[in-house]
Amino acid sequence: MPSTISFTSTKGVNTVNYIVKKLIPTWKDGLCLIQRECIPKILNLEDVFAIDATGGGKSALFSVPILIHRKISQNPSAYPVFNVSICPKPVGVVVTPTKGLESNIVKQLKKDFNIDAFAYTSDNLSAKCIASVDIIKEITSCQYQIICVDPEHLREQEWFLIANSTTFGQNLIFACAKEGHVVNK
Known part of the structure; x- marks a missing residue:
């Protein structure tokens, strides 16, 4: 070897x-x-x-x-x-304080690096729900390379499911906080 x-x-x-x-x-x-x-x-x-x-x-x-x-x-x-x-399907989680920042990051990642990302915001979650898309399944199957999420959403039951997904966990290469000085304790 x-x-x-x-x-x-x-x-x-x-x-x-x-x-x-x-x-x-x-x-x-x-x-x-x-x-x-x-x-x-x-x-x-x-x-x-x-x-x-x-x-x-x-x-x-x-x-x-x-x-x-x-x-x-x-x-x-x-x-x-x-x-x-x-990891063949690498994933990263970026914790951000605002949905505006999340959306900007997602757009920039696609434009600059062709990285598929998802801004885990109430608006985007509602849009996925209306479109009958199981966003938890999309995230846990690593369809997005980066998920931007605010601290409030991280406390929800869905993130417990995401974090405990074997596929997601095996492909998670980092979790980070952007603009950490703005995130509430």
Whole structure:
């Protein structure tokens, strides 16, 4: 069995940089400092606390790990073997304080990275209900790579079901809070 490496190793960091340059050619300089420091740790399933100015590149901390997992899972033999599972249907949860922020994140993820995301807001839940769509089933089957949700919705019974879904749990690569200073205790 081949030896495994961590994403924070030199080879792991080089792999991340290679994939980013391949998938996001508009980023001429690749990852910025906060991204280079945090993304390999996130991919290693380590806890990260990142603070930076607006526009500093923090949103890449939840978009790039999804892209890395998707790319490696498409052709695992082309990449090193990592010491964490590479998920074929990677999912991340982003806790946000406002539905406006959730909707903006979802639109930007689709536009910039072709990442399917869902803003778990009352309006969107109502629209899914009216369309007779089982959003819990969609989320637990990993149809969305990122789910943006506010703290109030996280307390609902549906999130207990989502969190206890085997498929969802096996593909969950991170959970984070955006604008944490605004989230009520």
